[in-house]
Amino acid sequence: MKYKSQKIAYWFFAFSMLVFAIQLTYGFIMGFARVGMDGLHEWIPFNTAHTVHLNSLVVWLLSGFMGAAYYIIPEETENELCCVKLAYVQLITLAVVAVAALVGYHINYWEGRKFLEIPRPLDWLVAINVILFLFILLMTIIKGKRKTTTSLVLFGGLVGAALLYLPGMISFNSQILDSFFRWWVVHLWVEGVWELIMGGILSFLLIKLTGVDREVIEKWLYVIIALTFLSGILGTGHHYYYIGVNKIWLIIGGIFSSLEPLAFLGMTLWALAMYSKGEKKHPNKLAIYWTLNAAIVSFLGAGLLGLAHTLPQTNIYTHGTLVTAMHGHLAFWGAYASIVLAIMYYAMPNITGRKFYNHTRGKLAFWLANIGIFTMVAAFAAAGVAQVYLERKLSFDFGQVQNELQVHFWVLITGATILSTGIILLLIDFIKYGMPTDEALVEA
Amino acid sequence: MLSKQQAKMLFLIGTFVTFAVFIGLTIYSLSLVDEEQPALSEAAARGKHIWEKNNCMGCHTILGEGAYYAPELTNVIERRGEAFVKAVLMSDQPWAPNGRKMVAYGMSEQDANDVVEFFKWTNQLNLNGFEYVDRKVSPLAIKKVK
Numbered sequence: 330m331k332y333k334s335q336k337i338a339y340w341f342f343a344f345s346m347l348v349f350a351i352q353l354t355y356g357f358i359m360g361f362a363r364v365g366m367d368g369l370h371e372w373i374p375f376n377t378a379h380t381v382h383l384n385s386l387v388v389w390l391l392s393g394f395m396g397a398a399y400y401i402i403p404e405e406t407e408n409e410l411c412c413v414k415l416a417y418v419q420l421i422t423l424a425v426v427a428v429a430a431l432v433g434y435h436i437n438y439w440e441g442r443k444f445l446e447i448p449r450p451l452d453w454l455v456a457i458n459v460i461l462f463l464f465i466l467l468m469t470i471i472k473g474k475r476k477t478t479t480s481l482v483l484f485g486g487l488v489g490a491a492l493l494y495l496p497g498m499i500s501f502n503s504q505i506l507d508s509f510f511r512w513w514v515v516h517l518w519v520e521g522v523w524e525l526i527m528g529g530i531l532s533f534l535l536i537k538l539t540g541v542d543r544e545v546i547e548k549w550l551y552v553i554i555a556l557t558f559l560s561g562i563l564g565t566g567h568h569y570y571y572i573g574v575n576k577i578w579l580i581i582g583g584i585f586s587s588l589e590p591l592a593f594l595g596m597t598l599w600a601l602a603m604y605s606k607g608e609k610k611h612p613n614k615l616a617i618y619w620t621l622n623a624a625i626v627s628f629l630g631a632g633l634l635g636l637a638h639t640l641p642q643t644n645i646y647t648h649g650t651l652v653t654a655m656h657g658h659l660a661f662w663g664a665y666a667s668i669v670l671a672i673m674y675y676a677m678p679n680i681t682g683r684k685f686y687n688h689t690r691g692k693l694a695f696w697l698a699n700i701g702i703f704t705m706v707a708a709f710a711a712a713g714v715a716q717v718y719l720e721r722k723l724s725f726d727f728g729q730v731q732n733e734l735q736v737h738f739w740v741l742i743t744g745a746t747i748l749s750t751g752i753i754l755l756l757i758d759f760i761k762y763g764m765p766t767d768e769a770l771v772e773a
Numbered sequence: 774m775l776s777k778q779q780a781k782m783l784f785l786i787g788t789f790v791t792f793a794v795f796i797g798l799t800i801y802s803l804s805l806v807d808e809e810q811p812a813l814s815e816a817a818a819r820g821k822h823i824w825e826k827n828n829c830m831g832c833h834t835i836l837g838e839g840a841y842y843a844p845e846l847t848n849v850i851e852r853r854g855e856a857f858v859k860a861v862l863m864s865d866q867p868w869a870p871n872g873r874k875m876v877a878y879g880m881s882e883q884d885a886n887d888v889v890e891f892f893k894w895t896n897q898l899n900l901n902g903f904e905y906v907d908r909k910v911s912p913l914a915i916k917k918v919k
């Protein structure tokens with residue numbers, strides 16, 4: 330750690346890990362409900378579990394991004410974070426809003442729009458919180474000694490994410506318009522501005538971990554985010570095929586979304602090329618594991634499994650089935666969960682001064698988590714394909730088909746158990762790093 | 774080889790152009806919605822808000838969006854009929870014909886009617902072919918149905 334104020338990142342990571350644990354817990358509630366064990370139905374019906382699962386996912390990723398930004402921006406701009414006290418205020422208000430929303434979901438206080446369930450009054454608090462966060466970063470960048478591409482791309486992605494939250498706050502009478510603008514948030518986040526955030530963090534990690542020249546790394550960063558927007562913006566059309574808007578989106582969405590995997594492939598090749606070009610001397614092996622995991626698995630989950638159902642001819646059958654859940658899990662895991670864990674594993678030894686770089690528990694956590702999620706994705710894939718075939722080709726009833734699929738949900742639960750074992754080890758790791766300390770400061 | 778400056782320009786210009794096209798297409802396709810789709814009655818709009826307030830999408834899909842725990846409902850009125858749907862909504866016991874439980878909403882007749890109006894509206898939508906998949910008609914046979 331080069332600046333004292335980078336310590337604040339610790340608390341965002343800690344909050345992030347806490348919410349991650351909540352996400353997994355509610356995942357299990359849904360998994361068990363699918364095999365008929367729904368004893369909690371009266372208090373936590375499936376829609377509550379689903380909403381908590383998805384919202385806590387978004388919250389822990391965003392908190393991780395914020396921690397990442399508070400760690401990266403001072404180091405990139407070469408000065409202390411502006412207004413550290415405000416940053417703590419921002420942390421606390423973030424936690425308050427998140428907890429309020431999650432509690433509300435248990436008492437029917439929500440807006441039933443997948444991913445955007447936060448009710449309007451709390452939306453405003455989120456907006457204020459995010460403005461505060463961006464203000465702190467902006468002031469830090471302005472008074473900084475240098476403006477690097479890495480920091481600007483990261484900041485740009487965060488600003489974009491804040492702006493794109495707004496279309497999700499409009500309310501509509503028509504389900505068509507509701508759905509149309511819901512995607513401006515959901516799609517343009519994960520296949521747009523979040524890729525900038527990911528690119529910025531990845532760029533920082535590659536610079537630090539491989540020792541390759543910054544100019545080379547940052548040039549490719551531009552190429553990748555160019556590919557992202559060139560394909561991803563019009564690629565939004567792949568959600569507009571069948572929601573009641575004009576046929577033109579079948580062509581536009583089909584063509585441009587098929588190009589989206591290129592941006593993820595770009596990230597994979599970029600990271601692998603920089604890694605093999607670099608000196609491979611950096612001792613923090615776990616940070617390297619997670620960095621490469623993000624670069625590779627994002628391509629598998631978002632790129633390949635996205636491509637698998639993105640053409641209108643395929644999507645007409647798979648739309649709104651477990652095939653989508655298969656893709657959603659590996660895409661979020663590979664891209665955003667992995668990049669948050671990567672920056673965390675990079676930053677934690679530097680913030681706390683404890684040089685756990687290559688220990689067995691950390692490696693075990695990495696492998697178990699990955700084996701677990703791949704098992705889950707395989708279960709969703711098998712269940713999804715069978716569902717499409719039985720329900721949409723052979724015209725069986727929904728409920729009957731789901732009962733036929735039970736064995737796959739047992740595999741899902743098995744995978745989830747392996748994943749969660751890995752994550753418990755990871756949480757133990759986190760605790761073992763101990764508290765952040767000024768003694769961890771090294772010469773800038 | 775591409776320089777860093779050129780890569781940056783590619784990003785900026787590419788973003789600007791595709792975003793402009795995207796906005797254009799949005800305006801174009803939204804301006805056609807009223808023409809291509811049935812009008813929305815007040816009762817159907819109320820039904821939509823009941824749908825939203827109770828987060829039905831946390832278990833069901835509509836227009837293919839939502840959760841995959843319970844049936845797609847875009848064409849449920851046609852599949853099951855009005856009386857059946859009202860019975861599901863007004864039941865004060867969890868509806869569970871195949872084991873999985875729905876929340877027992879015990880809706881008033883008025884609310885149930887509004888939700889039914891909402892489903893009647895979704896049932897009439899033109900969904901570029903998906904409405905036939907939901908009706909269990911193979912898209913390959915759509916031409917025959919029409």
Ligand code: HEM
Nearest residue numbers: 519567586589631635636638639648649653657660661664
């Ligand atoms: C990291 C990037 C990505 C993430 C996190 C992600 C995640 C998701 C999630 C969660 C959904 C379900 C959303 C909802 O119903 O609200 C979804 C849907 C979808 N994704 Fe992705 N995705 C990513 C990238 C991609 C890419 C690159 C493609 C195409 C090549 C793609 C194609 C699709 C399609 C076609 C659907 C709609 C599925 C349906 O009709 O039910 N995704 N994605």
Ligand code: HEM
Nearest residue numbers: 353356357359360653654657658661662666745840841842
């Ligand atoms: C304990 C482990 C987990 C279990 C048992 C689990 C289970 C589930 C289940 C049953 C669904 C609902 C599918 C539906 O009926 O709509 C779901 C949705 C989802 N989960 Fe998980 N999950 C787990 C971990 C994760 C992780 C680690 C991530 C992200 C990295 C994640 C991301 C998602 C997403 C994005 C959706 C929405 C998918 C869609 O609608 O397409 N889950 N999960």
Ligand SMILES: [Fe+2]
Nearest residue numbers: 516520565567
């Ligand atoms: Fe998308």
